[in-house]
Amino acid sequence: MVTIQKVHGSQNQFFLLDQTTLQQPLTQEELVILAKNITNSQTGLLGGADGLLVVSNSQHLPALGKMQVINADGTIASMCGNGLRTVGRYLAEKYQQNDFIVETEQADLKVTCQADWAPDVKAISVEISPVSFQRAALPFDNLGTEQLISQPVPVLASDLKFTAIAVPNPHLISFVSAKILAGDLLKNLGTKLNQANPYFPDGVNVSFAQIINEQQLFVQTFERGVGFTNACGTGMSATSLAFALIHPELNIFDRLLTVYNPGGYVQTRVHQTDNHYWIELIGNATITHYLDLNENDLHHATIDPAQVKITPTVEDAAYQQFIKDRRP
Numbered sequence: 001m002v003t004i005q006k007v008h009g010s011q012n013q014f015f016l017l018d019q020t021t022l023q024q025p026l027t028q029e030e031l032v033i034l035a036k037n038i039t040n041s042q043t044g045l046l047g048g049a050d051g052l053l054v055v056s057n058s059q060h061l062p063a064l065g066k067m068q069v070i071n072a073d074g075t076i077a078s079m080c081g082n083g084l085r086t087v088g089r090y091l092a093e094k095y096q097q098n099d100f101i102v103e104t105e106q107a108d109l110k111v112t113c114q115a116d117w118a119p120d121v122k123a124i125s126v127e128i129s130p131v132s133f134q135r136a137a138l139p140f141d142n143l144g145t146e147q148l149i150s151q152p153v154p155v156l157a158s159d160l161k162f163t164a165i166a167v168p169n170p171h172l173i174s175f176v177s178a179k180i181l182a183g184d185l186l187k188n189l190g191t192k193l194n195q196a197n198p199y200f201p202d203g204v205n206v207s208f209a210q211i212i213n214e215q216q217l218f219v220q221t222f223e224r225g226v227g228f229t230n231a232c233g234t235g236m237s238a239t240s241l242a243f244a245l246i247h248p249e250l251n252i253f254d255r256l257l258t259v260y261n262p263g264g265y266v267q268t269r270v271h272q273t274d275n276h277y278w279i280e281l282i283g284n285a286t287i288t289h290y291l292d293l294n295e296n297d298l299h300h301a302t303i304d305p306a307q308v309k310i311t312p313t314v315e316d317a318a319y320q321q322f323i324k325d326r327r328p
């Protein structure tokens with residue numbers, strides 16, 4: 001039997017599998033099949049999830065481990081901010097360390113355990129990096145520009161301005177009115193740009209944001225490979241950077257922002273050293289369930305829910321209690 005976890009960051013939900021606990025690690029093909037199966041709201045476990053986080057040993061000393069992110073549709077994401085917080089917590093407890101490095105697809109990133117946000121609400125800070133505005137980094141095409149920073153893009157939507165940032169997964173961001181946020185535009189644009197289209201050949205995470213005040217944002221994201229999620233850590237991080245760049249008069253750099261989302265909130269700090277940007281993402285890392293199942297079933301994605309021993313924790317109730325009166 002092996003144990004996997006169901007976890008969330010700001011209620012962006014994942015299953016977490018540590019390959020090093022298996023007799024035989026899953027192959028990449030098995031991981032993708034498992035991710036699509038286990039996260040599915042019909043065929044999956046516990047109502048499914050937004051993706052699968054795969055932990056394995058890193059060859060990059062001094063990294064404590066390596067994180068791979070597989071979206072619910074089986075596509076691979078180069079980064080996952082909410083996911084990295086839960087992987088960071090997992091590795092902190094596995095190796096009894098509070099400040100360490102985790103290898104991700106394009107960078108080895110800092111992870112730091114924070115003081116609990118409330119009883120049974122663990123908090124982790126993670127580095128979101130590398131950051132690029134270059135067309136080729138997203139990538140995007142046929143928009144008539146090499147960079148997109150707060151510019152109108154009529155072919156995507158009239159009357160909005162867009163910013164495109166890779167952190168390093170791709171994000172398209174627009175600061176919108178409450179009316180636009182409440183409408184169907186985000187769903188329509190997110191759907192359109194994550195199927196065959198001339199603008200974002202690899203798809204893109206699309207976020208609409210509202211500025212609550214100079215220290216608070218609200219962000220809703222339609223995620224590549226998933227659809228709407230309760231929160232997107234890299235989306236909220238990229239939006240914080242866009243906010244800092246679009247409003248230099250507010251001196252946002254190095255200041256703590258609170259970014260609300262449908263799943264709760266996170267905190268971010270945007271940093272600039274020389275012309276290099278990186279973002280600190282701070283937020284909960286919650287384990288909702290431990291799942292004991294047969295390793296063989298993982299290899300064949302033939303998981304019979306009746307054969308899985310599910311142990312809920314007290315942490316989700318603690319998180320719900322924590323965010324109950326912390327809404328914008």
Ligand SMILES: N[C@H](CCC[C@H](N)C(=O)O)C(=O)O
Nearest residue numbers: 077080081082169232233234
């Ligand atoms: N939810 C994740 C982002 C997953 C990104 C994935 N949807 C992609 O880039 O394909 C986060 O907290 O950053």
